[in-house]
Amino acid sequence: MTGAACQMWKGDTTMIHKKYVNVIPQCLPDGSIDPLMLIWEDERVFIIDRVLETSLVVSGQGGLALLFRCVIHGCERNLYLEQGKIGENAKKPIRWFVKERSGGVRPLRDRPPSA
Secondary structure, three states, X not given: OOOEEEEEEOOEEEEEEEEEEEEEEEEOOXXXXXXXXXXXXXXXXXXXXXXXXXXXXXXXXXXXXXXXXXXXXXXXXXXXXXXXXXXXXXXXXXXXXXXXXXXXXXXXXXXOOOO
């Protein structure tokens, strides 16, 4: 199946898909990239409080991605920057994504209004 992988979750088979999202990044002088905001498909904006860790991971079917372990609204979330496929015919755009379980991504919640 393209873009999906089966994983076991508490004894059930759950489909995992990439969900592409809009991200506003900060490009630093040393060449590194930090995501600042994630914009959901319904146009809600989530500020990324901090990046805990960045690592290079294999992203299904031979692609590479930078994994950003982030804190968003006090919860840890994984955000990926897809680097395309390895090989000479690899001409894919660079895109941001989160992993979505069948039935949807664990929802991000808006911050409660300040008192």
